[in-house]
Amino acid sequence: MIKITFPDNSVKEFEPGVTPLKIASSISSSLAKKCVIAKVNGNLHDMATPIEEDATIELLNIDSADLKDVLNHSCAHLLAHAIKKLYPHAMFGVGPSIDEGFYYDLDLGDVKLTDEDLVKIEKKMTALVAEGASIQRRVVSKEEAKELFKDEVYKLELIEELPEDESITVYEQGDFRDLCRGPHVSSTKWLKNFKLLSVSGAYWRGDAKKAQLQRVYGTCFAKEEDLKQHLINLEERKKRDHRRLGKELELFMISEYGPGFPFWLPNGMILRRNLENFWYDLHTKRGYQFVQTPVMLSKELWETSGHWFNYKENMYTSQIDEREFAIKPMNCPGGMLVYKNSIHSYRDFPLRVGELGLVHRHEASGALAGLFRVRNFTQDDAHIFITEEQIENEIIELLDLFDSVYKVFNLSYHIELSTRPEDKYIGEIETWNKAEAALARALEAKGINYILNPGDGAFYGPKLDFKLRDSMNRIWQCGTIQLDMNLPERFDLTYVSETGEKLRPIMLHRACFGSIERFIGIITEHFAGAFPLWLAPKQIVIIPVNNDAHGAYAKEVCAKLANAGLRVSVDERDEKLNYKIRESQTKKTPYTLVLGDKEVAEAAVTYRKFGTQASTTLSFEEFLSQMKEEVETKGIK
Numbered sequence: 001m002i003k004i005t006f007p008d009n010s011v012k013e014f015e016p017g018v019t020p021l022k023i024a025s026s027i028s029s030s031l032a033k034k035c036v037i038a039k040v041n042g043n044l045h046d047m048a049t050p051i052e053e054d055a056t057i058e059l060l061n062i063d064s065a066d067l068k069d070v071l072n073h074s075c076a077h078l079l080a081h082a083i084k085k086l087y088p089h090a091m092f093g094v095g096p097s098i099d100e101g102f103y104y105d106l107d108l109g110d111v112k113l114t115d116e117d118l119v120k121i122e123k124k125m126t127a128l129v130a131e132g133a134s135i136q137r138r139v140v141s142k143e144e145a146k147e148l149f150k151d152e153v154y155k156l157e158l159i160e161e162l163p164e165d166e167s168i169t170v171y172e173q174g175d176f177r178d179l180c181r182g183p184h185v186s187s188t189k190w191l192k193n194f195k196l197l198s199v200s201g202a203y204w205r206g207d208a209k210k211a212q213l214q215r216v217y218g219t220c221f222a223k224e225e226d227l228k229q230h231l232i233n234l235e236e237r238k239k240r241d242h243r244r245l246g247k248e249l250e251l252f253m254i255s256e257y258g259p260g261f262p263f264w265l266p267n268g269m270i271l272r273r274n275l276e277n278f279w280y281d282l283h284t285k286r287g288y289q290f291v292q293t294p295v296m297l298s299k300e301l302w303e304t305s306g307h308w309f310n311y312k313e314n315m316y317t318s319q320i321d322e323r324e325f326a327i328k329p330m331n332c333p334g335g336m337l338v339y340k341n342s343i344h345s346y347r348d349f350p351l352r353v354g355e356l357g358l359v360h361r362h363e364a365s366g367a368l369a370g371l372f373r374v375r376n377f378t379q380d381d382a383h384i385f386i387t388e389e390q391i392e393n394e395i396i397e398l399l400d401l402f403d404s405v406y407k408v409f410n411l412s413y414h415i416e417l418s419t420r421p422e423d424k425y426i427g428e429i430e431t432w433n434k435a436e437a438a439l440a441r442a443l444e445a446k447g448i449n450y451i452l453n454p455g456d457g458a459f460y461g462p463k464l465d466f467k468l469r470d471s472m473n474r475i476w477q478c479g480t481i482q483l484d485m486n487l488p489e490r491f492d493l494t495y496v497s498e499t500g501e502k503l504r505p506i507m508l509h510r511a512c513f514g515s516i517e518r519f520i521g522i523i524t525e526h527f528a529g530a531f532p533l534w535l536a537p538k539q540i541v542i543i544p545v546n547n548d549a550h551g552a553y554a555k556e557v558c559a560k561l562a563n564a565g566l567r568v569s570v571d572e573r574d575e576k577l578n579y580k581i582r583e584s585q586t587k588k589t590p591y592t593l594v595l596g597d598k599e600v601a602e603a604a605v606t607y608r609k610f611g612t613q614a615s616t617t618l619s620f621e622e623f624l625s626q627m628k629e630e631v632e633t634k635g636i637k
């Protein structure tokens with residue numbers, strides 16, 4: 001008999017080979033009906049796959065958050081099943097779950113799928129869900145697998161690559177089978193809340209020299225309302241595309257003369273300057289100093305840093321006076337030279353040196369996407385030098401700093417701690433352990449729940465990543481704090497300790513926005529172009545009801561507001577009042593003032609705030625102080 005331990009620590013004995021389904025049934029048949037998948041010893045496990053040894057078990061129902069990938073991947077099988085029914089000659093590549101859904105690559109010969117075809121396929125999928133076939137796992141030998149998939153060239157290629165002695169699993173539902181490691185939900189009936197999203201071209205194994213396949217994207221949710229909300233979010237993301245808004249609001253442009261190299265237009269420059277000023281102010285208050293290191297430095301430096309050997313294909317290089325140079329893809333090596341420029345003592349620590357550094361990286365032209373993926377961008381970098389004992393406090397300081405930044409943009413986030421990789425790492429295990437423990441203690445001291453990614457750290461040190469969630473439920477990795485044991489060694493950085501010894505400092509790299517360009521792309525979509533007052537390129541538009549009667553007062557108000565540092569203009573064009581108000585709204589101006597007889601007589605202003613219908617009248621002085629306060633506090637109450 002084997003011992004099965006339940007989440008409440010109760011233990012039951014079963015025959016070896018018992019399945020989670022049998023275990024669930026032994027408790028109650030209604031439980032067995034509700035279970036979609038199990039977790040055995042912490043790993044997802046099919047309901048119908050036997051358990052041979054003592055194990056812990058957790059039975060999951062459809063609501064479980066752990067189910068997302070399995071649900072989506074199971075839906076990819078459902079898609080393939082439906083396609084096989086409709087297009088019997090179809091051959092399949094791979095069909096993994098992805099961030100917010102799944103895809104399947106398929107070869108339909110001459111048939112090019114259209115949006116109408118996707119609707120047809122969805123109908124077939126829904127019919128298969130209604131049949132509710134159970135999804136069965138089967139273990140086969142390599143020979144059997146080859147026989148089963150003898151008509152599927154892509155699957156055969158995958159089977160050929162599997163090791164001889166490895167058992168191969170096949171999943172079957174009704175008359176469809178797929179080569180797959182699993183696990184899967186127990187039945188197609190769990191897959192009813194899905195949607196096919198698009199179809200595009202994809203090369204087999206991502207290789208342009210191989211066959212061109214079609215990739216169908218879809219998404220699947222446990223709950224209908226979650227699917228609905230996701231589809232609304234997808235629509236909203238399309239509408240808010242920063243490439244479109246960037247053009248409409250005249251923030252930036254990209255020219256065919258510089259693919260991936262953004263130009264900043266006057267409105268975009270205002271955003272940038274405000275973000276940068278905010279960054280400088282905040283960091284100055286927190287004891288940072290600032291440097292600027294050259295964009296181009298000689299090959300020898302990149303050899304010392306290791307970039308020349310490990311990163312060269314991403315770097316732009318050139319020659320000056322017959323010496324090889326590279327344009328910096330990172331600010332770090334320059335930062336190391338700055339550190340070495342003077343002698344440091346433990347008394348200088350923590351030494352916080354910031355740099356808004358423009359870096360260039362060669363990205364494939366196909367990967368470029370507006371401001372999200374560019375070839376040059378500004379990192380809000382800093383290198384922090386500390387002693388081992390200072391790690392925890394410095395991390396607490398950084399958690400505080402990052403939080404105060406993200407709050408301003410109303411972006412929520414979670415943090416992931418990645419620790420030492422299993423085999424490829426440098427430095428002493430003892431240092432790693434101490435550093436990882438210090439990072440964890442800092443998070444705990446701040447009462448922050450975090451996700452632990454064991455083995456996911458960089459080869460040079462553990463790290464904390466900040467994953468931001470925008471208003472459309474997208475996750476962006478922006479902030480990062482990385483401990484580095486590599487560069488201080490390579491550049492032989494030292495400081496003089498309390499006892500006069502020369503010691504190696506602990507170094508942290510950290511960035512909060514990540515890339516200013518990408519961050520502007522993110523917040524443009526997050527705010528749908530309606531930036532908060534402190535960032536908005538144009539903050540106030542003043543519209544006189546009648547140019548002759550109220551124009552002079554409008555200009556006077558404008559001059560006073562401009563004098564107070566606000567970005568404001570008067571719309572004096574010969575257009576209808578309503579047209580001008582509407583245009584100010586289209587441009588997402590935070591405040592539109594309409595000034596007429598009453599306002600002139602009372603030295604007042606009447607304003608409409610973007611996104612509201614209500615008009616409010618205030619004395620000019622009140623309005624001015626309200627504007628100043630809103631800019632000053634960045635709208636944070």
Ligand SMILES: [Zn+2]
Binds near residue numbers: 073178182
């Ligand atoms: Zn599968």
Ligand SMILES: [Zn+2]
Binds near residue numbers: 330331
């Ligand atoms: Zn760095």
